[in-house]
Amino acid sequence: MKRLLITKTPKVYVGGAFIRSESGRVFAMKDADGNFFANIPQCTRKDLRNAVETAAKAGPSWAKRTPYNRGQIIYRLAEMIEARSLELAEAITLGSTKKSLVTAARNEVAASVDRLVYYAGWADKLEQVLGNVNPVAAPYFNFTMTEPMGIVGLIASQEASLLGLISLIAPAIVAGNTVVASASELNPYPAVVLGEMLATSDLPGGVVNLLTGFHRELVPTFATHAHLRAVIAEATADERKTLALGAAETVKRIHTFKAEDNINWYSDSFESVYRIQDTLEYKTVWHPIGA
Amino acid sequence: MPTPKAKKQKNMRSSGRTAPELIFGNLWNFDPAPETADPKVKATYDLFIDGKWTQAKSKKRFDSINPANEKKIAEIALAGPLDVNLAYLAAGRAQKSWARTPGKERAKYLYRIARLLQDRAREFAVAETLDGGKPIKESRDFDIPMAAAHFFYHAGWADKLQYVAAGKTLEPLGVVGQVIPWNFPLLMLAWKLAPALATGNCVVIKPAETTSITALKFAEILQDAGLPPGVVNIVTGAGETGSAVIAHSLAAKVAFTGSTEVGKKIMRSLAGTDKKMTLELGGKAANIIFEDASLDQAVEGIVNGIFFNQGHVCCAGSRLLVQESVAELVISKLRTRIRMLKVGDPMDKNTDIGAINSLSQLTKIKRLVASGIKEGAKLYQPECVLPKQGYYFRPTLFTGVTQSHRVAREEIFGPVLSVLTFRTVDEAIEKANNTVYGLSAGVWTDKGARILKMAAELKAGVVWANTFNKFDPSSPFGGYKESGFGREGGRQGLLDYANLV
Numbered sequence: 094m095k096r097l098l099i100t101k102t103p104k105v106y107v108g109g110a111f112i113r114s115e116s117g118r119v120f121a122m123k124d125a126d127g128n129f130f131a132n133i134p135q136c137t138r139k140d141l142r143n144a145v146e147t148a149a150k151a152g153p154s155w156a157k158r159t160p161y162n163r164g165q166i167i168y169r170l171a172e173m174i175e176a177r178s179l180e181l182a183e184a185i186t187l188g189s190t191k192k193s194l195v196t197a198a199r200n201e202v203a204a205s206v207d208r209l210v211y212y213a214g215w216a217d218k219l220e221q222v223l224g225n226v227n228p229v230a231a232p233y234f235n236f237t238m239t240e241p242m243g244i245v246g247l248i249a250s251q252e253a254s255l256l257g258l259i260s261l262i263a264p265a266i267v268a269g270n271t272v273v274a275s276a277s278e279l280n281p282y283p284a285v286v287l288g289e290m291l292a293t294s295d296l297p298g299g300v301v302n303l304l305t306g307f308h309r310e311l312v313p314t315f316a317t318h319a320h321l322r323a324v325i326a327e328a329t330a331d332e333r334k335t336l337a338l339g340a341a342e343t344v345k346r347i348h349t350f351k352a353e354d355n356i357n358w359y360s361d362s363f364e365s366v367y368r369i370q371d372t373l374e375y376k377t378v379w380h381p382i383g384a
Numbered sequence: 385m386p387t388p389k390a391k392k393q394k395n396m397r398s399s400g401r402t403a404p405e406l407i408f409g410n411l412w413n414f415d416p417a418p419e420t421a422d423p424k425v426k427a428t429y430d431l432f433i434d435g436k437w438t439q440a441k442s443k444k445r446f447d448s449i450n451p452a453n454e455k456k457i458a459e460i461a462l463a464g465p466l467d468v469n470l471a472y473l474a475a476g477r478a479q480k481s482w483a484r485t486p487g488k489e490r491a492k493y494l495y496r497i498a499r500l501l502q503d504r505a506r507e508f509a510v511a512e513t514l515d516g517g518k519p520i521k522e523s524r525d526f527d528i529p530m531a532a533a534h535f536f537y538h539a540g541w542a543d544k545l546q547y548v549a550a551g552k553t554l555e556p557l558g559v560v561g562q563v564i565p566w567n568f569p570l571l572m573l574a575w576k577l578a579p580a581l582a583t584g585n586c587v588v589i590k591p592a593e594t595t596s597i598t599a600l601k602f603a604e605i606l607q608d609a610g611l612p613p614g615v616v617n618i619v620t621g622a623g624e625t626g627s628a629v630i631a632h633s634l635a636a637k638v639a640f641t642g643s644t645e646v647g648k649k650i651m652r653s654l655a656g657t658d659k660k661m662t663l664e665l666g667g668k669a670a671n672i673i674f675e676d677a678s679l680d681q682a683v684e685g686i687v688n689g690i691f692f693n694q695g696h697v698c699c700a701g702s703r704l705l706v707q708e709s710v711a712e713l714v715i716s717k718l719r720t721r722i723r724m725l726k727v728g729d730p731m732d733k734n735t736d737i738g739a740i741n742s743l744s745q746l747t748k749i750k751r752l753v754a755s756g757i758k759e760g761a762k763l764y765q766p767e768c769v770l771p772k773q774g775y776y777f778r779p780t781l782f783t784g785v786t787q788s789h790r791v792a793r794e795e796i797f798g799p800v801l802s803v804l805t806f807r808t809v810d811e812a813i814e815k816a817n818n819t820v821y822g823l824s825a826g827v828w829t830d831k832g833a834r835i836l837k838m839a840a841e842l843k844a845g846v847v848w849a850n851t852f853n854k855f856d857p858s859s860p861f862g863g864y865k866e867s868g869f870g871r872e873g874g875r876q877g878l879l880d881y882a883n884l885v
Contacts, residue, residue, distance in 0.1 A: 222550045227874055229856035230533070237860050237876060240840075322865070330656070337655030341648045343820070344665065344866040366550070367884055375876050377860050378839045378847045380832075 103131050103281075105305050106288025107140070108147030109298015114306070115139050122282065125189030133281050136306035138314035141273060144302040145320050148244045148271040151299025156241050156269035164216030167267055170294040171209040177290060178202040184283040185255055204359055205259040211364045212263035219268060222366050223373070234380040239373040241269035242346065246315040248308060248326035250350075253358040254280040255287065260358050261325050262301055264368040273302045275315070281305035312336065319343045323372055327352050346371075414726065417733040419520045423511035425597055428459045431467055431620060432603035434474035435613025441466040446622070448597055451517035451739040452730050452774045460596050463619035468588065468628040471617035475559040475586040476634050478614030483556045483584040485612075487543030494539030494581060496609040501532040504605070508570060508598055513730045515597040516569055517739030517775070518693050520731050530855060531574035534873070537857035538578035541878060545583060548875055554882035556584035557660060558636035561629040565642045566592035566741050567696040567797075572641055573599050575872045577616060578857075580639075583881040586615050590629045593622040594742045627653070635659055637881070641698070643795070644821070644866050662870025662880045664698065664862055666795040667823030670816035671701030671852060672806075672838065675709045677828035681850065683717045686801070689826060689852035691725060691779055694737055695799040696745070698867070699824035701852050703792055704803045705812055711805045715783055718801075722779045723766040737799055740775040749777055749798035756782050756791035761802065787818055795821070809834070813841045822864030826852045845871070 104111035113119075116139070119132035134140075155163075174181060178199070185198035224238040245265045250257025254277040265272045276284030284303045291301055304311065312332050315324050316339020323346035324336055333349050340347045348371045350356050428445070430437040442464030447456045463471070482490070501508065505528045512523040545554040560580050564572040569591055580587050591599035603618050619625055630638050630650055637660035640650055644665040654661060671689050673682050689701025706714045730738030740746040757763055761782040770776040777799055785792050785802040792802045806812040816825055825844040827835055835849040845863045848854060855861065860874035870880040 225875060227856065227858040227860070229854075229859050231854065231856065233851070233854065235856065235859050237874060334656035338652055341651035341655065344644065344647065344651065344663065344868060346869055367552070374845065374864050375860055375862070375871050376839070376845055376847065376864075377874070378836075379849060379851055379854050379859070380835060380839075381850045 100131065103133050103285040103305070104288075105134050105136060105285065105303050106291055107144045107302045107304070108151075109292065111288065111292070115143065124187045125191075125194070130187060131282070133285070133305050136304040136311065138311065140304055140306070141311055141314050142318065144273040144304060145244055145318055147299040148273050148302055149320060151297055152243055152271045155266075155271055155297060155300050158269070160217035160220070163267060163269065164213045166295045167209055167213035167216065167263065170291065170296060171206045171213065173290045173294045174202070174209070174287075175206050178206065181255060181283060181286055184286040185280065187280065187282065201253065201256045205256045208256070208259055208364065209263050212267045212369070215366060215369060216267050219366055219369050223370060227377070232382045234382055235377065237375050237377045239268065239370075240376050242322040242372055242374055243270065244321050245270045245272050245372050246318070246321040246324040246326075247272050247274035248312065248315060248324065248328060248332070249274055249276055249284070250327045250356065250358060251277045251279045251352065253356075255283040256358045257327060257356075258284055258287065260363045265325065265372045266300055268369050268373055270372050271300045271302075273304065273321070275308060275311050276303055276305050278305070278307055308332065313339060316340060317342055321345065323347070325371060326350070327356060329353065414734045416729075418729070418731050419510055419513070419524070419733055421506045421510045423514050424507055424601070425458055425511055425514065429596070429600045429620070430461045431463050431471070432600065432606075432616075432618040433467070433471045434617065435607065435611070438467075438470070440464065441470070446593065448515055448594065450514055451594075451741055452771070454773055454775075457514060458597060460600070460620050463590070463621045463625045463628075465628045468619055468625060468632060471588045471619050472559060472632045472634040474614035475588050475617055478612055479556075479559055479586045482586055482612060482615050485584075487545060490582065490584065491539045491542035493609055493611050494535050494542060494578065497605055497611070498532045498535035498539060500605045500608055501528065501535065501602075505529065505532065508601060510731070511601055512570055512598050513738070516566060516595045517730050517741050519735040519738040520733055521735070522693060527568055527571045530857075531571045534571075534574040534578045534857045538582040542582040545878075545882070548878050548882075549884050552884040554583055554878065555885050557881060557883060558585065559634050560585045560587050560637045560639060560881065561632060561635035562587060562589040562639045563626045563629055563642065564589065564591055566595040567693060567698070569595035570598040570602060573602060576639055576641075579872070579877050579881045581615065583878055585881055588617045588619060588629055588632070588635070590619050590621065590626050593620070596620040630654070637661065639870070639880075640664070644868075647868055663868035664870065664872060665823075665866060665868035666821055667698045667700065667863065667867050668703055668793065668795055668819045668821045669699055669701045669824040669826065669844065670703045670705050670819075670842070671826035672705045672812050672816055672828065673707060673710065673714055674827075674829040674834065675707040676830045677850070678830065679710060679714060679717060682828040683714065683721050685826065685828060685850070685852045686718060687721055687725070690801040691737055691799050692853050694740055694777070696741055696797055697853065698795075699846060699853065700797075701824075701826050702796060702801060704801055705815055706803060706805050707812075708805045708807050711803075715781075715803060718781060719764060722764075722781060725766070725768070725779050727768045727776060727778060728771055737779060740777050740798065743775055745797065746775040746777060749796055749800065752791060752794060752796045752798075753780060753800055756785070756789060756800075756802070759789045759791070761785045761789055761791060787815060793819065809837070813838070817841075817843045820866040823862075823867035824848065
C-alpha cells in the first residue's frame with residue numbers, strides 16, 4: 094500500500110515564530126496540476142500591525158549590530174538557501190515537472206542566493222560609498238552618514254515569487270532596517286519555505302517578517318501604518334495611488350515598481366547600492382573643531 | 385579662618401548662582417543705525433516667463449507689504465493657471481537645449497549668477513529686509529552671501545556629474561516645479577535653483593506671496609547673466625498659483641519647502657502621478673543642554689537657535705531640553721540675555737529681532753502663545769518697547785512646559801522658546817525624539833563621545849553639536865519623519881534633481 098504523505102501546514106514567519114493568521118482565515122492553493130495543495134494563511138491588517146510591532150522590537154538591536162556582523166548573517170542566509178535550493182525551486186513550480194518551468198525556478202533560486210550574497214557584501218561598504226565629509230566654510234568637522242529608516246514595509250512581486258521578494262528584503266535589512274513583507278498572493282508558498290530558512294539562519298527573529306494574504310486587504314494598511322517609515326512595493330496603478338494617499342498622512346517614503354511593466358527582477362538595476370539608499374536617511378552632523 | 389558670612393557667600397557661588405547682573409533699564413538707548421542703501425525696488429512687477437517680463441493673463445495684482453510698517457512696497461502680478469501654463473511651456477521649450485548644454489558651460493552661467501549676486505549683495509539685502517522684515521544684519525551677513533555661495537558651490541558640480549553617485553552619472557529630470565517659503569526668500573530660491581540648474585533641469589518657481597521681491601529682482605540677474613530664456617521662470621502669487629505649479633502635467637518633479645500641513649496636501653494631490661517629489665517641511669527641534677556644557681556659549685546658541693530670523697526657521701531650536709541640575713542657572717542666564725535683545729526696525733543695523741513676516745503669522749504666534757499660557761506654562765517676555773506700526777512680537781520664553789503642551793508639540797514659527805528638563809541621557813533622547821518632526825537637533829556638551837552618541841540617537845536630519853543654525857552649501861539639509869524627505873545641498877542634494885543612469 095502506498096504510504097500517505099505528511100503534508101505541511103503552511104505558516105508564516107513573524108517575530109521569529111511560525112504563526113497562522115490571527116483571523117483564522119486561510120485560502121486554498123492549488124498545485125501545478127490544479128489539485129488542492131495547501132491552505133495558506135490569509136493574513137489581515139491586524140496581523141500586519143502585529144508584525145510591525147515585532148519588527149519595531151527587533152529594530153534597534155539589529156541596527157546596532159556591526160555592519161560586518163550583518164553582512165555575515167545575510168551571507169549565512171544565502172548558505173541556508175543554497176543547501177535547500179531544490180526545495181525552494183519546487184515551491185516555485187508547485188510540483189510541476191515541465192522542464193522549462195523547473196529550469197526557470199532553479200535559475201530564480203540561484204539568482205536569489207546570488208542577490209543575497211551581493212547585498213551581504215554591501216553591509217560594511219555602503220557608508221563609504223554613500224556618506225562623506227563636507228568641506229564647510231567654517232571650523233566644523235561636518236559629515237553626512239546614512240541611517241536605516243526603521244521599519245520598512247515591502248509588497249513583493251506577484252510573479253517573481255522568490256526573487257522579487259528577496260530583491261526587496263536584502264537591500265532593506267543589510268543597512269539595519271527591519272521589514273514586514275507581503276508575499277506574492279499568486280504563489281505565496283516560496284515565502285512560506287523562505288520563512289523556514291530564515292528561522293534556521295542567524296537572522297534575529299523580527300528582522301524579517303513575512304505575511305501571506307491578499308494585497309487588496311493589506312495594501313491600505315501598509316499605506317497608512319504610521320510606524321512603517323517607508324514602503325517599497327511592486328504595485329498596480331490603483332495600489333500606487335492607495336500607497337501615495339496613505340503615505341501623505343505621516344509623510345512616509347514610497348518607492349514603487351510598476352506591476353504593469355513586467356519587471357525583470359534579474360535586471361542589474363536590482364543589484365545596486367541605490368536600492369539600499371531607498372531605505373536610508375541621510376544625517377548630517379556638525380562637530381566643532383577647536384581646543 | 386573664614387567668617388560664617390564669607391562661607392555662605394562661597395556656597396552661593398558653588399551652588400551655581402549667577403553673578404549679580406547690571407540692569408541698565410531704559411537709561412540708554414542705541415542711536416538709530418539705519419541701513420540706507422537703495423534696494424532698487426520697482427513699483428510694479430510682472431511675471432518672469434521665457435526670459436521676459438510678462439503681464440499676467442489673470443490681469444490681477446497683489447500688494448507686497450513691508451511688515452515693519454505695514455506700508456505697501458510694490459504691486460506684483462498674480463499668476464493664474466494660464467500664466468503658470470505659459471511658464472511651463474517656456475521651460476519645456478528650453479529644457480532640451482539646456483540639458484544638452486555642456487556641463488562646463490552650464491557651470492559658467494551659475495558662476496556668473498553667483499558673482500552678479502555678490503556684486504549687488506547690499507541692494508538685495510536691503511530689499512530682503514524691506515519685504516520680509518528680517519534684521520538687516522541677517523539678510524546682509526547670512527541670506528544673501530549664503531545664496532551666492534549656493535550658486536558658486538553648485539556651479540562647480542555642473543561639469544562633474546559623473547562623480548556625484550558612484551557607478552552612475554546624473555541626467556536631468558526635465559522641468560521642475562518649485563514652491564518656496566517666505567522665511568529665507570532669496571536663500572530658498574538659491575537652494576532650489578542651483579542644484580536644479582547644475583543638473584540640467586529647467587524650472588518654474590513660485591516665491592511666497594509675502595516675499596516675492598528678491599525673487600523678481602533676481603530675474604534681473606538671470607537676464608544680466610544671459611541665462612537662456614525659459615530655463616528659469618518665476619511666477620508670483622499665493623496658494624492657488626502654488627497649486628497650479630505643483631499640479632502641472634509638465635512637471636517631472638515638484639520641490640516644496642513649507643509647512644507639513646501643505647506638504648501633506650501636496651503628497652495627496654500628486655498621488656497616482658509619476659512626479660518625483662522632495663519636501664522640506666516643519667520642525668520642532670530639540671536643543672539639548674547637558675550640565676557639562678559651556679553654559680554661556682550654550683545660552684548664545686539657544687538664543688541664536690530660536691530668535692534667529694524671528695524664529696521663522698523650520699529647523700529652529702524651539703524646544704529647549706536642559707539637564708535638571710543646571711536648568712535654573714540656564715534659565716536665569718537666558719532671561720538676562722533675552723533682555724538684551726533689540727527688537728524693532730529690521731532696517732536698523734543693531735536690531736536682533738525684526739518684524740514678524742505677516743499679520744497672519746503674527747496671529748498664529750499669538751494664538752499658540754495664548755494656548756501655552758492656558759495650558760499652564762509660565763511665560764516670560766522682556767519689557768521691550770515695540771514699534772507702533774508693523775508686526776512685532778516680543779522674544780518669549782515658556783518654562784514649566786510639559787511634552788503634551790501645544791507649545792511643545794506644534795511648530796510656532798516665531799520667537800517662542802519652550803523649556804523642558806531632563807535628568808539622564810536616555811531621557812533627553814526620548815524627549816527629543818518625541819515629536820512627529822525630525823528636521824534638526826542641537827547638543828551642548830563638553831564630551832565628544834556623548835556628542836557622537838547623541839548624534840546617532842537623535843532622529844533628525846541635521847545635528848548641531850555645540851552650535852546651532854549653521855548652514856553651508858556643501859552640507860546636506862533635510863528631515864526625517866514628518867519634516868519631509870530629500871536633501872538640499874551637498875553631494876546628496878544633487879541626487880534629488882537627477883535620474884541615475
